[in-house]
Amino acid sequence: MRMSLMCKSSLGNAVVDEFPILRQEVHDGKALLYLDSAATSQKPIAVTEAFRKAAQEVTSFPDDADIKEEIETARANVASLLNASPRDIVFTRGATEALNLVARGWGDANISEGDEIILTVMEHHSNLVPWQSLAERNRAVLKFVPLSKDQAFNMEAFKSLLNPGKTKIVAVNHVSNVLGCVNPVKEISELAHAAGALVSVDACQSVPHMPVDVKELGADFISASGHKMLGPTGIGFLWGRSELLNAMEPLNAGGAAMSRVSINPASTFHDAPAPWRFEAERLPYAEIMALSEACKYLQSRNMSQVHEYEMELGHYLWDSLSEIPGISLYGPSPSSSAGRDRGALVAFNCKGIHSNDLAFFLDQEGVAIRSGHHCTQPLHRALGVAGSARASLYLYNTREDIDKFCTILRKTLKMFSDMGFGVEETSPCPLVSTSDPTLRDPGIDRPCTDLWPKVDAEAEGVKENN
Numbered sequence: 313m314r315m316s317l318m319c320k321s322s323l324g325n326a327v328v329d330e331f332p333i334l335r336q337e338v339h340d341g342k343a344l345l346y347l348d349s350a351a352t353s354q355k356p357i358a359v360t361e362a363f364r365k366a367a368q369e370v371t372s373f374p375d376d377a378d379i380k381e382e383i384e385t386a387r388a389n390v391a392s393l394l395n396a397s398p399r400d401i402v403f404t405r406g407a408t409e410a411l412n413l414v415a416r417g418w419g420d421a422n423i424s425e426g427d428e429i430i431l432t433v434m435e436h437h438s439n440l441v442p443w444q445s446l447a448e449r450n451r452a453v454l455k456f457v458p459l460s461k462d463q464a465f466n467m468e469a470f471k472s473l474l475n476p477g478k479t480k481i482v483a484v485n486h487v488s489n490v491l492g493c494v495n496p497v498k499e500i501s502e503l504a505h506a507a508g509a510l511v512s513v514d515a516c517q518s519v520p521h522m523p524v525d526v527k528e529l530g531a532d533f534i535s536a537s538g539h540k541m542l543g544p545t546g547i548g549f550l551w552g553r554s555e556l557l558n559a560m561e562p563l564n565a566g567g568a569a570m571s572r573v574s575i576n577p578a579s580t581f582h583d584a585p586a587p588w589r590f591e592a593e594r595l596p597y598a599e600i601m602a603l604s605e606a607c608k609y610l611q612s613r614n615m616s617q618v619h620e621y622e623m624e625l626g627h628y629l630w631d632s633l634s635e636i637p638g639i640s641l642y643g644p645s646p647s648s649s650a651g652r653d654r655g656a657l658v659a660f661n662c663k664g665i666h667s668n669d670l671a672f673f674l675d676q677e678g679v680a681i682r683s684g685h686h687c688t689q690p691l692h693r694a695l696g697v698a699g700s701a702r703a704s705l706y707l708y709n710t711r712e713d714i715d716k717f718c719t720i721l722r723k724t725l726k727m728f729s730d731m732g733f734g735v736e737e738t739s740p741c742p743l744v745s746t747s748d749p750t751l752r753d754p755g756i757d758r759p760c761t762d763l764w765p766k767v768d769a770e771a772e773g774v775k776e777n778n
Contacts, residue, residue: 322613323621324710330356331708342678345716350489350517350657350704351682352539355606359542362605366598383595386604387587390549393607393615394534395525400557402550402587403595407516408438410535410550413590414512415442417560418533423480425451430473430482430509432457432465433694434491437687439483439514459694463643464493464650471503479509486518490688490700491643492626492654494518501530510556516540517655520610520706522619526551538599543606547599550590557586564592618707625705625714626656632718638663638725642695657704659686662725664733667701670724677720
């Protein structure tokens, strides 16, 4: 049964005019329906204006004391969103750099041969590959928490993998960018600390959408990306415990990362204290000002209210999609304990239809979703598919957006059916004729080329010859 969506007067339709792109028309006058905020969010006027002002009016004097003060004010605004100290916020080029900073700056110095690192199979590649690389360099052991039966965090498996004295760090996402589940970071942190391990959290899908209190969560590192939280690209941040940050080696040496440098009587240098020791290059002032404005905007909307609004919106999306024949949904159901507070995104596949094909034809109707593996190839293998379609929502979306999306989706699926693609639950993709079972999978690595307006003749020739 569908949930009734609570009215939140300060969200949804009340804010849509602050995001001009959402009134944009595409493809011969079709209204843009943006359902891809888990990939990147749209920006309110206040954020784009802050960026413009900083880029056009201020940066001719990059060493001005006022600018340095504004950067520290921005750092305080980010910290306020997390209930953290500004001295524990490091500006980075994005979440990927922040996660690598933990793996390199802390991991290289603290993880040795035989030590163990615990991750989950649902990690984004940016929270997986840095630890794989570290394990290769230092001969450490990677252990992976599998999915639970309801496609969420498997607490019992996690407990069994903890190895006191050997487990050095647990790297986990707060909210899965595919499954939508909110992982129990507080309990994970308590168990990890009891075993003598630290916890690094990829919070890219939580900081923009729900209250994140670093003191409440109990983790040791938290990373996030500006462009997923109403801010610009090219900026993110790492929060870390002060004592850990000040003990870590910076990735880059020089510039503001140094407190004192001399060549006589010997070549010596001293790192600056955190967070400045990690900010060697000239900081991207315009991006930081825009991120600061995004944090202020989110706080003004009340993150608890944002979370409640989006959670109910996400449940409505799940229920609406579940009513369409031939669709498989991934992640815990809202009716389960693991899915009760799931994020406002749903990954799915339509029987016999490649997710890229589906996204292409939805795009022609003005609907923006995401398709592919979403930088989570191991997770999709665990789900038994190579990719999925994903619709994701934010505070500017509405129940009407979901109704419109499902109407267009049904229309698109009928078009596929009329073209010979079965969407009934028992129908495979009839246009794919191959002995390779992966090419009959609804999440196959490549789309059925028969659907595309242009076919690469050379590639088709190679396929036929083979």
